[in-house]
Each structure stands twice: as structure tokens, then as C-alpha cells.
Amino acid sequence: MDLVLVLVLILTCLLLLSHWKWSSKRGKLPPGPTPLPIIGNIHQINVKNVHQSFTNFSKIYGPVFTLYLGMKPTVVLYGYEAIKEALIGHGEEFNGRARIPIFDMVLKGGVAFSNGKAWKETRHFSFTTLRKLGMGQRSIENHIQEEARFLVEELKKTNGSPYDPTFILACVPCNVVCSIIFQNRFEYKDQDFVSLLEKLNENAKILSTLWVQVCNIFHVLIDYCPGNHNTLYKNFTCLQNYLLTKIKEHEKSLDVTNPRDFIDYFLIKEMQENRNPQSIYTRENLIGMLTDMFVGGTETIKAN
Ligand code: HEM
Secondary structure, three states, X not given: OOHHHHHHHHHHHHXXXXXXXXXXXXXXXXXXXXXXXXXXXXXHXXXXXXXXXXXXXXXXXXXXXXXEEOOEEEEEEOOHHHHHHHHHHOXXXXXXXXXXXXXXXXXXXXXXXXXXXXXXXXXXXXXXXXXXXXXXXXXXXXXXXXXXXXXXXXXXXXXXXXXXXXXXXXXXXXXXHHHHHOOOOOOOOOHHHHHHHHHHHHHXXXXXXXXXXXXXXXXHHHHHOOOOHHHHHHHHXXXXXXXXXXXXXHHHHXXXXXXXXXXXXXXXXXXXXXXXXXXXOOHHHHXXXXXXXXXXXXXXXXXX
């Protein structure tokens, strides 16, 4: 038998085996279209109109169905009732966050992309600390109003002439977040600030590219392929190095009896818990939390 025939036979057996393994697993999952080996159902999803594809699947398989994104089974909840039943009716079971390989590359710890006990404790600390710093109370309103006054002053400088406010509108919420985590705001022309915001903006664009979705499905590409995910990594590293400098500055001027901001509250807890090997109060987790707030508090709110 020639070599090519042997290879074709081996390949066919492997494909059949992986298909059989999939089929036996699929029995336990909600219904969905039959996946192909390796690519799953990707060929059946219109990437330019994902929402419409999901609508079409829900008409055939109902409000809860399974799609294979590559080899990864993904259960889709379609419509208000299904989402409410899962997230409100079974909140405990559904409070996990799926692994997103592209974020695993850039984030260690934090709240937004963590899970289980670490997520619960980190979320509890963030929440109580933000409340101590005025979240949901009058004092945060003062920060917001102060920033609004800076915004108005900046807009006045345009003297009513046409002006693209996109950049400045990203600065405003970011400055409110900065006032909570570092206890200081930035001038809108501050070079460090401008450069950080440009990087966040570039990252938001990269995160919505098709390539990043492909990397999330076939994560082996992240380590071995060139592509814009490397720029994403570089930009996040810059932001996190900046945050690290801020943490070091805080360490030098820390007064444990008079915490000034989020970083101070964390450093105090870190000192109190330093004998606990399971502690969530690690440098990595602090950087993760600050990154969450920086990114979550800027890109979500600015005008697009
Ligand atoms: C209009 C503005 C915002 C929108 C639309 C938005 C949207 C979201 C969404 C959809 C989630 C995921 C919820 C989930 O899966 O359970 C989320 C989580 C999160 N957001 Fe926002 N967000 C906004 C503002 C902010 C701000 C200002 C911050 C920080 C200062 C922030 C920080 C976070 C964090 C830390 C999480 C993770 C929470 C957790 O895992 O418990 N977000 N946000």
C-alpha cells in the first residue's frame, strides 16, 4: 500500500473518532446544528450579521441551542425569557465566566474575567472599597461634577467652531476612574494620559476584529502567529507598567491610618493578609482590578 493511502486512512480514522467523541458529548447538550470537525458550525454563522444567524437557529432549535465555535461547544441563550431564567432564576449556577483566551493572554486576576472564590472575594473587596470611596453617594457626584466643569471649559475653547469630541469624551469618564484609583485626574493634554487613551482605543478596535475572534477559537494561534493580537498585548503591557509605577509611588507615601484611594485600601489589606497563602491581595490581582476599572470605565462610556 502506498504511503499516501496509509495517511488518508489514518486521517479518516482520526476524523471519524473525533466526530464520534463529539456526538457522544453532544447528547448531553441542548440541540443545535451538526458541527463539522475542527471548524464546528462557524461556516453556518454569518460573521457580518451574527444576530440574524442566531435568530435563524432559534427558529429551528428553540431559545437554548448549542453551536460549536471551532471545537468549543457554546450554549446560546436566545431572548429575554431564556436569559432571565438562567441569570436570575439560576444565578449561582450561571455566574461563571467562560475562558476567553485573548484576555488570558493580557489579564491575570481582577474581577471581570476571573471565576469562583477568587472572583467572589475580589468583587466583594472592590465593591466595599468603591463604596468607602463614595460610589453611590454624594462624594462621587462631586468628582463627576468637577470633571464635567473641566469638560465644559475645554469645549468653550472651541468658540463654537466644528469639533470632534470623541477623544475628550473618553478622557472624562477615565478621569473619574483615575480620581478613585490614584486620587488624581489628568490634564486632557497630558502626554502619559493621551498615550494611554490612544492605546485603549486601539485595543477596543483590535478586540472587535475577526482575527481576534479566530484567536479565541483556535488559541494556539496566539502564541505562534503574527497578528494584531500582539499589538493588543503590547498596549496592555504599557498600561499595566504604568499602573505598576503608580502602585510603587503609593507604597512610598502610604499612611495606613489615612487611605487616600483604591490602591491605598488594597495595599493595607495586602499587609494585613501577607501570611495567608490563599490571599487574593497580590500585586497581580491589584493590577488586574485596576485594568478592569480603567478599561471598563473608559471604552464603555465614551461616545463612538
Ligand atoms: C455604560 C457603561 C458600562 C457598560 C455598558 C458596561 C457593561 C458591562 C457588562 C455588559 C458587563 C458584564 C456583566 C456580566 O457578564 O455579568 C460588565 C461588567 C463589568 N464592568 Fe462594566 N459597563 C459599564 C461601565 C463600567 C464602569 C464605569 C466600570 C468601572 C469603573 C466597569 C467595570 C466593570 C467590571 C469590573 C465588570 C465585571 C463585574 C463582575 O464580574 O462582577 N463597567 N460591564
